[in-house]
Amino acid sequence: MKNWKWGLGLGIFLFSLSLGTQQSIAHAENVTSADTTVVNSGDTELDGLSANQISQLEAAVNNSKAVDPNDNVDIWKIMSAKTPIEELGHEFFKLFFIRDSFDINLGGGGDITTAPDYGGMVEDHNWFSQIPTETITRQSDDGLKLSAKYIKNGNSKKTAIIAHGYHGSNNDAASWAKMYYDLGYNILAPDARSHGESEGRIITFGWAERNDYKGWIQQMIETTGQDTDIVLQGVSMGAATVMMTGGEDLPENVRAVIEDCGYTSVSDEISYLGQNSKVPLVNRTLLEIHGIDRLNAAIKIASDELQEQAGISIDEMSSINQVKKNTLPQLFIHGDNDDFVPTEMVNPLFEASPAVYKKKVLIKDGPHGVSMAYDRLTYHTEVTNFVYTVSTMELQDYITKGTNLTPTAGNRFTAETKANLKTVLKTAQSVLDKKAAATQTEVDNVTLDLKAAISNVVEEAIPTTTELQVAIDQAKAAKAKDGYEFTAETQQALKDKLQAAEAVLANANATQAEIDQVTSDLNTAFSALKEVKTTPAPTPTPKPDTDKDTDKNTDKNKDKDTNNKHNQGNLPQTGENQTQEKILTVIGATILGFTGFVLYKRR
Structure with a gap:
């Protein structure tokens, strides 16, 4: 036992629950002492109760529905300071951890029928009671038959698993079921072990239940397919259940955890209640009734009995320790007027979460467990935006992954x-x-x-282009030796293969086979180059200027005609002309000979 607050708190925590401090949708009456007759029970702790209050306590004892009558809580023993400590501890164990060990509703949570959105929650319950549901079952790891309501939503690949609170049932999931159904989700609303139609005797406030929910998750994957997405949502003890479940090794199909007014741990919650809450009707704390020593001793007995029967320590029942291990997106919702699981508890839970995406939402005026009745629009909007963001976060993650894929x-x-x-x-x-x-x-x-x-x-x-580049460089440098030239045919073939090779080299998506092929083709074309001797070009014959020569000939002919006419006019005709030519020849020769003789003599 850590300190007296631990034992005191646990007692008040569950006793407050047992006396109806949870909100009630359909029944939220306040108990009044209309009958003011004071009953003297002979036990000072019970003195001052009205006859009406006493009758309610008696009804709680008589109407308990535990399978084993010995599990029914004896309220008188809990309320009396004269109860032997061993018996008190055993009664605490039954009160805290045994299903249906009491049956009492004193309306300690107050009347919520005047809440602004109470009507919407009533409509949700009407919808839930009328929509076709399928009852499905599974066996827990420790052999219990567990039951749940399943609502199929068309061909949806999304499922919301909704966890109800302490001493509730899957019918309490109505408002959350309607909200998620409208968002396109299938609905699975289990009865927690030791609640509703599920088997079980001991309640562990989310700890053993977390393994049950792992089983439900797997069953939903098998039902809707491997590509299904799952959201976990819970309220009060159900919130603790989904937080504890979230800290386990879960399939990737689980996309988010949404908790509403969950406690950090059972120890923290009972410590808070031990200091702040009083037992309904008697208006006193268990500390005031029993004193520190008796209370601690009784709680120690109850804790030992839990360990003996269930193998679970109360210290294990920690939501915050599980939250620290959960990197899934998490939404933390709490009413800002919650004095049962204090609003302040949401802060350390939020801070403890290592999730990349997390959000905290406070609902104005919301008491414990029914914030939706006080601001339905905000509640729905926050959940809708959160699950949408979660769904697009996956898309964004894959866009980033695809963009950066190398x-x-x-x-x-x-x-x-x-x-x-x-x-x-x-x-x-x-x-x-x-x-x-x-x-x-x-x-x-x-x-x-x-x-x-x-x-x-x-x-x-990645293809190798080294050989192709060498072949291209070689082809570009091809040159015939002096006095020779490549044949036109082989030179054109090389040019074509070079062009094809350069195109492949420039193609970033070219395959190795394509590269190898054009390399081979280019090398073959290079090897096939054929040289021939260069043929000297013939000296071109100037092309006569026909028009100019014609003009010259015309002029010559004209001159010749003129001279002929002149000569013909001065010379004798026919034979006379021939004699004259001979005389001129003799004269010319004589002159030439004489000139030569003179020159010889002078020398």
Whole structure:
């Protein structure tokens, strides 16, 4: 036992629950002492109660429904300071941890029928009672038959698992079930072990229940498919249950945990109640009734009995320790007027969460467990926005993953799968950009498409282009030796293969087979180059200027005609002309000979 507050708090915590401090939707009457007759019980702790109050306590004893009558709580023993300590401890154990060990509703939570949105919660309960449901069962790890209501929502791949509170049942999930159903979720509302239609004798405030919910999660995956998404939501003890479940190793299908007015731990809660809450009707704390020593001793007996029968320590029942291990998105909701699980408890829970995405929401004027009755719009809006953000967070994660996806060193993605990923990424981003305008179906479908595109990307070795580059350089440098030239045919073939090779080299998606082929083709074309001797070009014959020569000939002919006419006019005709030519020849020769003789003599 850590200190007296621990024992005191646990007693008041569960005794307050047993006397109806939880809110009631359908029945929220306040007990009044209309009958003011004071009964003297002979026990000072009970003196001052009215006859009406005494009758309610007697009814609580007589109407208890424990399977084993010995498990029914004896309220008189708990209220009396004269009860032997061993008996008091055993009564505490039954009160705290045994199902149906008492049956009493004193309306300690007050009347919520005047709450602003009480009517909406009534409508939710009417809807829940009328919509077709399927009862499904499973066996717990320790052999209990557990029961739940299942509401199928079309072909939805999303399921909300809703956990009710202490001494409640799956019918209490009505308002949360309606909210999630309208968001497109299937609904699973289990009866916690030792509650409703589920088997079990001992209640462990979420600790053993967390393993039951792991089983429900797996069953929902089997029911709706491996691609299903699951949200866990709980209120009060149910909130503690989903927080404790969230700290376990869960399938990736579980997308978020949403808790409403859960306690940090059983120890913290009972410590708070021990200092602040009084037992209904008698208006005194168990500390005031029994004193510190008796109370601690009795609680120690109850704790030991729990350990003996269930193998569970009260110190294990810690929500906050489980929250510290849960990286899933978490939404923490609490009424700001909760004096049963104090509003302040939400702060350390929120701070303890290591989730990348988490949010804390306080509902104005909300008491314990029924904040939705005080501000339905805010409650629905916050949950809707949260689960939508969670769903698009997955899409955003895959967009980031797809955008940053890189092949391993020395590899690249095949052109086909890379192009497909690029197309799906573009579509995914367009859906994300629509924000709230995007339907959940759009988000879900494109997320699945993107997951598939990423997983289907295929890698291949990056092709080697070294040999191709060498072949290209060689082809570009090809030159015939002096006095020779390449034949036109082989030179054109090389040019064609070079062009094809350069195109492949420039193609980032070219395969190794393509590269090898053009390299081979280019080398073959280079090897096939054929040289021939250069043929000297013939000296071109100037082309006569026909028109100019014609003009010259015409002029010559004209001159000749003129001279002929002149000569003909001065010379004798026919034979006379021939004699004259001979005479002129003799004269010319004589002159030439004489000139030569003179020159010889002078020398």
